[in-house]
Amino acid sequence: MGIVVQKxxxxxxxxxxxxxxxxxxxxxxxxxxxxxxxxxSAMGHTTDQLMGQALEISPVPRARELDMLLSxxxxxxxxLLSMAIIDMGREAISLTGSxxxxxxxxxxxxARIVDVRARxxxxxxxxxxxxxVAGFQGVSTISNDVTTLGRxxxxxxxxxxxxxxxxxxxxxxxxxxxxxTADPRVVPDARKLHVATYEEMLEMAACGARVLMLxxxxxxxxxxxxxxxxxxxxxxxxxxxxxxDERMEKALISGVVHDTSEAMIRIRRVPxxxxxxxxxxxxxAAEAINVDMIVQNVSEDGRTDQTFTLPRADLPRSEExxxxxxxxxxxEGWTAEPEIGKVxxxxxxxxxxxxxxxxxxxxxxxxxxxxxxISTSSIRISVVxxxxxxxxxVRLIHAAFELPQGAILREAHGQMPEISxxxxxxx
Amino acid sequence: MGIVVQKxxxxxxxxxxxxxxxxxxxxxxxxxxxxxxxxxSAMGHTTDQLMGQALEISPVPRARELDMLLSxxxxxxxxLLSMAIIDMGREAISLTGSxxxxxxxxxxxxARIVDVRARxxxxxxxxxxxxxVAGFQGVSTISNDVTTLGRxxxxxxxxxxxxxxxxxxxxxxxxxxxxxTADPRVVPDARKLHVATYEEMLEMAACGARVLMLxxxxxxxxxxxxxxxxxxxxxxxxxxxxxxDERMEKALISGVVHDTSEAMIRIRRVPxxxxxxxxxxxxxAAEAINVDMIVQNVSEDGRTDQTFTLPRADLPRSEExxxxxxxxxxxEGWTAEPEIGKVxxxxxxxxxxxxxxxxxxxxxxxxxxxxxxISTSSIRISVVxxxxxxxxxVRLIHAAFELPQGAILREAHGQMPEISxxxxxxx
Numbered sequence: 001m002g003i004v005v006q007k008x009x010x011x012x013x014x015x016x017x018x019x020x021x022x023x024x025x026x027x028x029x030x031x032x033x034x035x036x037x038x039x040x041s042a043m044g045h046t047t048d049q050l051m052g053q054a055l056e057i058s059p060v061p062r063a064r065e066l067d068m069l070l071s072x073x074x075x076x077x078x079x080l081l082s083m084a085i086i087d088m089g090r091e092a093i094s095l096t097g098s099x100x101x102x103x104x105x106x107x108x109x110x111a112r113i114v115d116v117r118a119r120x121x122x123x124x125x126x127x128x129x130x131x132x133v134a135g136f137q138g139v140s141t142i143s144n145d146v147t148t149l150g151r152x153x154x155x156x157x158x159x160x161x162x163x164x165x166x167x168x169x170x171x172x173x174x175x176x177x178x179x180x181t182a183d184p185r186v187v188p189d190a191r192k193l194h195v196a197t198y199e200e201m202l203e204m205a206a207c208g209a210r211v212l213m214l215x216x217x218x219x220x221x222x223x224x225x226x227x228x229x230x231x232x233x234x235x236x237x238x239x240x241x242x243x244x245d246e247r248m249e250k251a252l253i254s255g256v257v258h259d260t261s262e263a264m265i266r267i268r269r270v271p272x273x274x275x276x277x278x279x280x281x282x283x284x285a286a287e288a289i290n291v292d293m294i295v296q297n298v299s300e301d302g303r304t305d306q307t308f309t310l311p312r313a314d315l316p317r318s319e320e321x322x323x324x325x326x327x328x329x330x331x332e333g334w335t336a337e338p339e340i341g342k343v344x345x346x347x348x349x350x351x352x353x354x355x356x357x358x359x360x361x362x363x364x365x366x367x368x369x370x371x372x373x374i375s376t377s378s379i380r381i382s383v384v385x386x387x388x389x390x391x392x393x394v395r396l397i398h399a400a401f402e403l404p405q406g407a408i409l410r411e412a413h414g415q416m417p418e419i420s421x422x423x424x425x426x427x
Numbered sequence: 428m429g430i431v432v433q434k435x436x437x438x439x440x441x442x443x444x445x446x447x448x449x450x451x452x453x454x455x456x457x458x459x460x461x462x463x464x465x466x467x468s469a470m471g472h473t474t475d476q477l478m479g480q481a482l483e484i485s486p487v488p489r490a491r492e493l494d495m496l497l498s499x500x501x502x503x504x505x506x507l508l509s510m511a512i513i514d515m516g517r518e519a520i521s522l523t524g525s526x527x528x529x530x531x532x533x534x535x536x537x538a539r540i541v542d543v544r545a546r547x548x549x550x551x552x553x554x555x556x557x558x559x560v561a562g563f564q565g566v567s568t569i570s571n572d573v574t575t576l577g578r579x580x581x582x583x584x585x586x587x588x589x590x591x592x593x594x595x596x597x598x599x600x601x602x603x604x605x606x607x608t609a610d611p612r613v614v615p616d617a618r619k620l621h622v623a624t625y626e627e628m629l630e631m632a633a634c635g636a637r638v639l640m641l642x643x644x645x646x647x648x649x650x651x652x653x654x655x656x657x658x659x660x661x662x663x664x665x666x667x668x669x670x671x672d673e674r675m676e677k678a679l680i681s682g683v684v685h686d687t688s689e690a691m692i693r694i695r696r697v698p699x700x701x702x703x704x705x706x707x708x709x710x711x712a713a714e715a716i717n718v719d720m721i722v723q724n725v726s727e728d729g730r731t732d733q734t735f736t737l738p739r740a741d742l743p744r745s746e747e748x749x750x751x752x753x754x755x756x757x758x759e760g761w762t763a764e765p766e767i768g769k770v771x772x773x774x775x776x777x778x779x780x781x782x783x784x785x786x787x788x789x790x791x792x793x794x795x796x797x798x799x800x801i802s803t804s805s806i807r808i809s810v811v812x813x814x815x816x817x818x819x820x821v822r823l824i825h826a827a828f829e830l831p832q833g834a835i836l837r838e839a840h841g842q843m844p845e846i847s848x849x850x851x852x853x854x
Contacts, residue, residue: 016483050503056443057507058514065513068521069506072499076477079496080484086492087485094495099571144526 002168003125004029007039007135007158011175012232013077014044016084022173022232023084026130030090035125037165039135039158040081042073047136063108067137067148071097074134074154082132092130095120097137098146102157104138110150111138113157113219116164133161152213159216163223170220171228172212178229178238179204179211181255181403186391189404193254194237197244197348200254201227203380207344208259217241244348252356253347253401258394260341260387262292263312264372265322269332270306272299276329280306283321289314293342293375293382303332307373309384312338340372341390344382345397356401357381363400369393429595430552431456434466434562434585438602439659440504441471443511449600449659450511453557457517462552464592466562466585467508469500474563490535494564494575498524501561501581509559519557522547524564525573529584531565537577538565540584540646543591560588579640586643590650597647598655599639605656605665606631606638608682608830613818616831620681621664624671624775627681628654630807634771635686644668671775679783680774680828685821687768687814689719690739691799692749696759697733699726703756707733710748716741720769720802720809730759734800736811739765767799768817771809772824783828784808790827796820 006026013019030036041047050069054061061069078094085092101117124131135154140147149156155172162170179201182190196204198221205214211229220227220241230238270276277296284291294308310318315336322334350356360381364371369392373384385393398404433453440446457463468474477496481488488496505521512519528544551558562581567574576583582599589597606628609617623631625648632641638656647654647668657665697703704723711718721735737745742763749761777783787808791798796819800811812820825831 016480019484053443053503053507054510057446058510061510062513065506065509065519065521068523069503069510072502072506075499075502076480076496079492079499080480082492083481083485083488083496086489092492094492096495096573146523 001033001035003037003162003165004034005037005039005158005162005165005167005170006173007154007171008041008081008173008232009154009175010041010044010046010077012173013040013081016080019043019077019080020084023081023088025173025232026081026085027088027090030130034168037121037125037131037133037161037167038081039133039154039161040074040077041135041154042070043077043080046073046076064145067108067111068146070148071134071137071146074136078132078134082130085130085132090130091128092132093124094132094134095124096134097157098139100131100133100161102133102138102160104140104147104149106140106142106145106147108140108145108147111140111147113138113149113160114141116160118161118164121161121165133157150215152216155213155216156219159219159223159225159227162225163219167225169226169228171230172216173230173232174211175231175233176211177231177234177236179209179241179255181253182394182398183258186258186394187256187398190255190398191404193239195240195242196254198241199244199379200346200348201241203344203346203377204255204257207257207346207380207382208261208342209255209257212241252349252353253345253403255346255403256394256398256401257344257346258341258390259344260390261312262309262340262342263315263336263338264307264309264340264384265315265318265334265336267306267322267326267329267331267334269303271330272302272304277306279325279329280322281308283325284310284318287314287317287321289318289321293373293384295373295375309340309342309373337372339387340384341387341393342382342384343390343393343397344380345401346380348379350379350381359400360397363396364393367392367396369396428460428462430464430589430592431461432464432466432585432589432592432594432597433600434581434598435468435508435600435659436581436602437468437471437473437504439600440467440508443507446470446504446507447511450508450515452600452659453508454512454515454517457557461595464548464552464558464560464588464594465508466560466581466588467501467504468562468581469497470504470507473500473503491572494535494538495573497575498561498564498573501563505559505561509557512557512559517557518555519559520551521559521561522551523561524584525566527558527560527588529560529565529587531567531574531576533567533569533572533574535567535572535574538567538574540565540576540587541568543587545588545591548588548592560584577642579643582640582643583646586646586650586652586654589652590646594652596653596655598657599643600657600659601638602658602660603638604658604661604663606636606668606682608680609821609825610685613685613821614683614825617682617825618831620666622667622669623681625668626671626806627773627775628668630771630773630804631682631684634684634769634773634807634809635688636682636684639668679776679780680772680830682773682830683821683825683828684771684773685768685817686771687817688739689736689767689769690742690763690765691734691736691767691811692742692745692761692763693732693734694749694753694756694758694761695732696730698757699729699731704733706752706756707749708735710752711737711745714741714744714748716745716748720800720811722800722802736767736769736800764799766814767811768814768820769809769811770817770820770824771807772828773807775806777806777808786827787824790823791820794819794823796823
């Protein structure tokens with residue numbers, strides 16, 4: 001039987017009791033005959049607590065030392081999980097990122113995986129052991145130092161291992177049941193998606209869906225790793241993320257995603273000359289500020305407005321940077337709007353169905369919700385509205401596109417990828 | 428200037444505030460021009476807490492996984508300490524046991540250091556960095572697994588590094604001021620020793636003095652590493668442990684050490700035949716029970732009593748083992764006495780001064796304290812008495828040998844080893 005990679009997040013292993021529950025689930029998978037490789041995050045809020053201690057020590061902790069510190073969390077959870085499995089009578093071995101062959105570049109605190117040398121994992125699997133790997137961490141090529149992969153790094157570890165091992169499926173266990181058509185806390189009749197394409201999942205992750213981090217979905221797409229996002233607290237089937245096929249084209253819209261973590265900046269009446277945008281966004285990039293949406297209209301009288309969104313936490317630093325260059329680029333001024341939110345409609349079916357954008361804008365207009373910015377891709381439409389209107393906008397759009405009922409369309413067309421048949425039994 | 432190795436115990440780094448204090452001390456040593464290598468234990472009770480979690484998961488955690496778990500504690504303290512030093516403007520780098528080249532055998536939870544490959548440490552020192560090394564841990568030769576060195580392992584790490592680096596001194600920072608002529612909590616006028624020989628320190632450690640573990644003193648003696656045991660909470664000079672020389676012979680007695688952690692077992696009327704002792708202690712060794720003192724008198728009518736002490740925690744397992752073999756060896760029975768204590772008088776000068784034992788026994792007899800067992804080496808006399816009498820015995824012997832005044836004798840004869848001249852300034 002094929003190798004199964006399972007990833008458990010911090011909530012799933014937050015206590016020794018929960019670790020024993022997770023161990024039971026892992027053993028059940030192994031009992032079915034699958035070789036199992038498990039990637040585990042640090043227990044509960046361990047990483048945040050370690051980060052807090054680092055900041056007590058130094059306002060700007062050295063990145064190399066921070067990685068050494070933060071990587072301790074997974075070593076604790078993985079060895080406890082391994083002990084729990086052994087205590088249940090199965091052989092297990094825990095491996096650090098380094099021991100598991102997760103080789104990264106040297107960019108501490110957000111390293112990228114450059115190679116997976118899975119020799120020790122394969123030897124342990126051959127010996128009949130369940131392998132527990134520390135998520136979020138690796139070892140750098142040149143200096144042989146411990147690195148961490150940044151936010152969502154454990155997902156990336158799991159996907160990278162699944163790719164390297166040719167795993168049947170990469171199960172991402174989390175504290176939600178799967179990917180929903182909208183945040184169920186905002187839209188009570190939001191529906192769990194049974195399947196989503198990599199492209200849809202990428203757009204949703206980029207637009208603020210927190211269930212999977214962008215990098216791990218990109219990695220999964222690049223290596224065609226089938227993901228199964230599911231809850232570690234029940235045996236329900238979750239959401240499969242895989243390549244699109246004929247049967248999947250029928251779903252017009254996969255979901256409505258919102259994000260209220262951003263702020264908006266508008267630079268007014270900038271001279272419409274080559275090089276101005278480069279100067280503005282270059283100065284923000286130099287501060288390591290990740291700008292999200294950028295909109296610039298055609299100019300009137302040689303001047304134009306540039307509007308963009310960015311993480312709200314970066315607003316003070318952005319204002320400093322703009323203060324330095326506003327005069328230089330000849331802008332008439334700029335305004336910051338911290339209280340905004342982004343609402344995005346994502347669906348692979350949009351490509352072949354015109355009129356989706358029009359319907360979305362009309363829905364908002366009828367409700368009197370003003371659109372501040374618009375940005376689109378071939379399978380996504382995002383709008384920026386006032387923060388106070390975000391939840392209402394999500395509910396209205398979700399209803400307008402009949403997402404609570406949308407499941408039927410897709411489910412009529414071969415709802416499961418074959419590969420997942422064993423998963424339907426639950427564990 | 429010579430390399431200084433400093434070791435800080437868990438109490439010295441129990442909080443981020445204390446870590447910053449330790450960092451200041453380290454930076455002060457570096458400012459004097461010494462290359463500094465620091466060995467650090469886990470913060471406060473971290474190791475105990477991790478052990479507690481392991482036992483919640485499994486009553487008998489797999490040793491390899493336990494080592495992986497417990498080694499996380501030092502990784503946290505060492506990276507925080509490194510950050511603190513960097514924050515004070517000096518360059519520092521933290522290294523795990525593996526990165527520091529601490530190579531051990533494969534005996535998990537009590538591995539022995541078999542090699543120190545200090546290449547990375549030397550490179551970092553050459554680059555002007557203060558090197559922070561995780562205590563208590565190493566990497567095993569064959570399987571490349573994380574190992575731990577057992578109780579007092581960080582001291583052993585420090586001594587091994589001092590030996591490998593040819594350090595000028597290995598400073599052991601702890602929560603007491605040095606080695607005393609007796610436990611100051613029991614004997615208020617106990618005196619701090621300025622210097623002790625390896626042999627004296629070995630006997631004291633073996634007899635229950637907790638300030639240094641036996642293994643680290645053995646290691647120091649084998650490699651002639653000068654130890655300086657001192658407090659991390661003040662700048663007082665502590666106790667030097669080094670080879671004996673002419674000037675040090677004048678001190679008759681170094682100290683009185685007591686230990687109330689043991690129990691006593693007496694096997695009554697065993698046939699006095701070859702092989703009986705081997706059978707008794709072989710069966711205890713098979714249970715990994717460390718027997719301490721053993722006394723056997725000459726036999727009467729072909730039978731003899733065998734009496735021995737062992738850690739009180741091992742008493743139940745010992746009784747089980749004895750239950751199995753008592754009939755087999757033809758003993759008439761056996762009794763266990765948990766409430767005993769051991770009082771030891773240690774001093775290199777004993778070799779050339781007869782009458783020390785007699786005076787010790789007389790002192791106890793005059794106070795009506797019964798001696799249950801006696802065991803001696805050339806520089807030590809140990810007696811077992813009832814636990815309730817231990818503290819009184821320590822105070823009486825301490826006074827009888829005029830230990831509060833003994834300092835004068837030694838100090839009249841060149842009180843400081845030359846090597847410590849820089850240490851007298853404090854930091």
